[in-house]
Structures are given as C-alpha cells and as structure tokens.
Amino acid sequence: MGHRALVAYRQPDGTFTLRYAHWGENLSAAIGPTSPLGGSAPHSGTDDVATDLGVERRNGYEPPITTRVDPRPLTVGATAADVVDAVDVSYESLVVVSRTFEATAYLVCWLDPMGVGSEMVLVEPDDDPETLRGWYVETKSRLSGAVADGTLTPESARATLRRALSVQGTLYSPDDASFLRDG
Amino acid sequence: MTTADGTPVQSITHPTPEEAQALAQHGFDRGAMVTLFGRCTVDYEGRAASTLGPGDRHVMLKPDGSALVHTDEGQQPVNWQPPGCDHEVAIDEGHVVVRSERPTPEEELTVTFEEVTHAASFDVTDPTDLSVTGTEEDLRQRILDDPDLVEPEFTPLSTERNTPAGAVDIYGEDADGRTVVVELKRRRVGPDAVGQVDRYVGALERDLHDDAAIRGILVAPSITDRARELLAEKGMEFVALEPTAE
Numbered sequence: 001m002g003h004r005a006l007v008a009y010r011q012p013d014g015t016f017t018l019r020y021a022h023w024g025e026n027l028s029a030a031i032g033p034t035s036p037l038g039g040s041a042p043h044s045g046t047d048d049v050a051t052d053l054g055v056e057r058r059n060g061y062e063p064p065i066t067t068r069v070d071p072r073p074l075t076v077g078a079t080a081a082d083v084v085d086a087v088d089v090s091y092e093s094l095v096v097v098s099r100t101f102e103a104t105a106y107l108v109c110w111l112d113p114m115g116v117g118s119e120m121v122l123v124e125p126d127d128d129p130e131t132l133r134g135w136y137v138e139t140k141s142r143l144s145g146a147v148a149d150g151t152l153t154p155e156s157a158r159a160t161l162r163r164a165l166s167v168q169g170t171l172y173s174p175d176d177a178s179f180l181r182d183g
Numbered sequence: 184m185t186t187a188d189g190t191p192v193q194s195i196t197h198p199t200p201e202e203a204q205a206l207a208q209h210g211f212d213r214g215a216m217v218t219l220f221g222r223c224t225v226d227y228e229g230r231a232a233s234t235l236g237p238g239d240r241h242v243m244l245k246p247d248g249s250a251l252v253h254t255d256e257g258q259q260p261v262n263w264q265p266p267g268c269d270h271e272v273a274i275d276e277g278h279v280v281v282r283s284e285r286p287t288p289e290e291e292l293t294v295t296f297e298e299v300t301h302a303a304s305f306d307v308t309d310p311t312d313l314s315v316t317g318t319e320e321d322l323r324q325r326i327l328d329d330p331d332l333v334e335p336e337f338t339p340l341s342t343e344r345n346t347p348a349g350a351v352d353i354y355g356e357d358a359d360g361r362t363v364v365v366e367l368k369r370r371r372v373g374p375d376a377v378g379q380v381d382r383y384v385g386a387l388e389r390d391l392h393d394d395a396a397i398r399g400i401l402v403a404p405s406i407t408d409r410a411r412e413l414l415a416e417k418g419m420e421f422v423a424l425e426p427t428a429e
Contacts, residue, residue, distance in 0.1 A: 002319060002367075002368050002369075002370075002376070003318070003319045003320075003367075004349060004350070022343045022350055022352075023318065023319060023320045023323075025318045025319055025320075025369070026318070041320075089348070089349075089378075089379075089382065090348060090349030090350075091349075110375055110378075113374070114374060114378070114413070115374050115375060115377060115378025115379075115381070115413070130370070133370060134370065134371065136373075137370070137371055137372065137373035137375075137407060138371075138373070138407065140373050140374055140375065141373045141374060141407035141408070141409040141410060142409070144373075144374045144409045144413070145408070145409040145412075148409070148412070
C-alpha cells in the first residue's frame with residue numbers, strides 16, 4: 001500500500017492511455033485540468049545521485065522525470081479490461097482519470113495472507129483512504145499470523161479479508177472491468 | 184509578532200472588538216489567513232437558510248476566499264464557503280461580525296461574535312503543496328540528504344531504478360560494496376511491503392547475475408509483528424524512520 005500507481009487516462013474514443021507514477025501518494029488530488037500529469041515532481045536536488053556522489057552510473061539508470069506522472073505512455077488504446085489486466089504486483093494503486101481530468105483512486109489489495117502476488121481486488125474506499133490503508137495493514141498482518149500458526153487456512157484468510165474489505169469500500173474484481181466502461 | 188523562522192504571525196488573546204476587527208481587516212488586506220475563536224452565532228443564506236445558535240467556534244478565513252467554521256468535533260466544518268468569496272469584518276452594536284459573500288450563486292455566511300477570545304493572522308507564503316509533505320518522497324529526500332539514517336556508510340546510487348519487478352525506491356551499496364535495495368513507506372508496514380522488497384531483491388539477483396546476495400531493507404515509521412517475522416524469514420532488514428525529521 002503506497003506510492004506506485006498505474007494511471008489510466010480516458011480518451012475521447014473510450015480507450016485509455018496508461019502511464020506510471022512512482023511517487024503516486026495523493027496523486028488523485030494533484031491531477032486536474034491544469035495539471036493532467038499531477039504537476040511538477042518536487043525537485044529533489046539529487047536527481048542525478050550517481051553524478052553528485054562521483055560514482056559511476058549503473059546499468060538501468062534513467063534521467064529524471066519532471067512531472068509526477070511519467071509522461072511516456074506505457075500503453076495507448078487500452079480497453080477497460082486491458083486496464084484492469086495491467087494492474088500487476090508492481091502497483092499499489094490504480095488512478096483513473098476522466099476526460100475532464102477528475103481522478104479516482106482505487107487501492108490495490110492483495111488477498112494472499114503471505115504478501116502480494118496471487119488474488120487481488122481493487123477497492124474504492126467509502127471514507128478516508130489512509131484509514132483504510134492502515135486497517136488493511138493491521139488486518140492482513142493478523143490473518144497472516146493466523147495462517148502461520150495454523151489457526152486459519154490460506155483460503156479462509158483470503159475469504160475473511162475480502163469480506164472485511166467489502167465493508168470498508170466498493171470492491172472490484174480484476175475479472176470484471178465494467179466499472180471502467182462508463183463516464 | 185513574528186515567529187522565529189520569519190513567518191509573519193499576528194495574534195491577540197482576548198482582543199477588544201476593535202482590535203479583533205483591525206487584525207482581521209489587516210489580514211484580509213494583505214492576503215493572510217485569518218482565524219477567530221469565540222462564542223458566536225452563524226447564519227447562512229443561499230440555496231437554503233440555516234442558523235447555528237450560540238456556541239464556541241473556530242472560524243478560518245482563507246485568502247482564496249474560502250471560509251470554514253469549526254467546532255471541537257470532527258474533521259468537517261459545521262459551515263463553510265468555497266473559494267472565491269469576499270470576506271468582510273465589521274463591528275455591529277459592539278459585536279464583531281464576519282461576512283463571507285459569494286456572488287454566484289448568491290450565498291452569504293455571517294458569523295456574529297458575542298466575544299472573540301482569540302484572533303490571529305498568518306501570512307502564509309510557503310507555496311508547498313500539502314499533498315507532498317510527509318510522503319514517501321520526503322522519506323527519500325531525507326535519506327538522500329543523510330544516507331547514514333539507513334546505516335553507516337550506505338551509498339545511494341540511484342532512485343527509481345528499474346528492475347523486471349518494477350522500480351525500486353533507492354538502489355545503493357553498503358560499506359562492503361554489496362548491492363542494497365531500499366523500499367520506502369511513510370506509514371506502518373505489513374506483509375505486502377515485505378513481499379514487495381522480496382520481489383525487487385529476487386528480480387535484481389536475476390538481472391545482475393550477482394553472486395553476492397543482494398540486501399533488502401524496508402524503511403518505514405513502524406512495522407507489524409507479523410511483517411517483522413516475514414522479513415526475518417527472508418533475511419531482510421527493517422529500519423524505523425519517519426518521513427520528516429519533526
């Protein structure tokens with residue numbers, strides 16, 4: 001639960017352009033008509049850390065991005081189903097941006113009690129997303145502990161977490177992208 | 184008075200109505216944020232009409248024209264006006280009266296103070312976006328400014344370095360030259376964060392074909408007991424650190 005966000009921009013033809021934001025915390029509030037890419041990334045003063053420290057650049061080094069959302073598209077022409085399919089273990093939230101640049105954030109919650117990687121749901125929180133994040137961390141930790149000491153099976157832990165999450169917000173399963181088709 | 188860091192703040196406890204009015208008017212004139220606390224009634228006229236009877240309330244008038252009336256409960260104001268309103272302060276029959284008017288649609292919020300207990304004006308000049316304070320970015324900056332917060336002689340080499348499993352927050356080396364992956368979280372962490380660090384370490388081990396083990400360090404304000412166990416099982420480490428030093 002944190003900052004890596006998949007950002008889906010709805011296009012006039014109904015498809016989506018997908019982009020990545022590494023520091024995506026509170027990104028939905030920062031996206032708007034005058035800041036479609038979430039505004040400027042705060043200047044770190046150490047954008048080129050390797051150079052500052054006089055050490056050799058490593059394989060994989062890339063120049064800094066100056067907007068919060070990386071302007072380079074990951075995918076263009078994505079369907080609603082493609083958007084949900086693209087939410088893999090590397091993302092912690094999905095931010096969907098309307099054509100008028102209103103953004104809605106969905107938390108990516110993994111139901112596997114031992115970590116991330118198997119069954120996932122997208123959650124649109126009823127109330128404060130931060131409260132939900134905190135609740136999810138504690139609840140998942142308790143369920144994970146119960147699985148580790150044999151009190152719960154992994155299946156019942158997953159079912160319990162899913163049921164408990166559904167009380168805190170609206171759940172969307174990755175096999176049903178219909179919630180992205182309107183608007 | 185002015186605060187130690189140079190932020191102009193004016194503040195009067197138990198002001199007379201005239202002092203409260205002068206302070207608020209001066210604040211409005213120079214684009215400061217003004218707050219008044221005291222026993223008051225609140226009247227709203229617009230799409231509907233409402234009145235709040237006498238009570239102790241905190242009224243905040245922002246330079247963008249928004250107005251917020253708070254009690255001592257909840258995060259939501261009991262009454263408010265959006266940005267774009269005009270603020271006025273006057274004295275009417277010995278009472279301080281604050282009006283916040285919105286032309287379209289026509290709306291007016293009037294706060295009539297029986298007594299102003301405290302009045303303050305804050306010249307907020309720092310344009311820092313609230314949404315980027317106390318974030319993972321702040322935590323990143325804190326570590327880049329002082330890498331020893333992770334551990335002595337830690338050297339950050341790059342941020343957001345890509346791996347087949349996604350971008351890692353901070354990629355660096357320890358005192359012995361071993362590769363270190365640092366994952367940052369601004370809040371308490373659980374099993375998910377452990378799973379993340381584990382994936383980055385695994386992906387880098389495959390990517391770099393490095394014989395030496397890659398170290399994974401999770402940095403966050405706190406960690407659940409279960410996540411600490413999972414981290415230990417995987418031979419990774421936790422460092423407790425808040426996003427900001429305060």
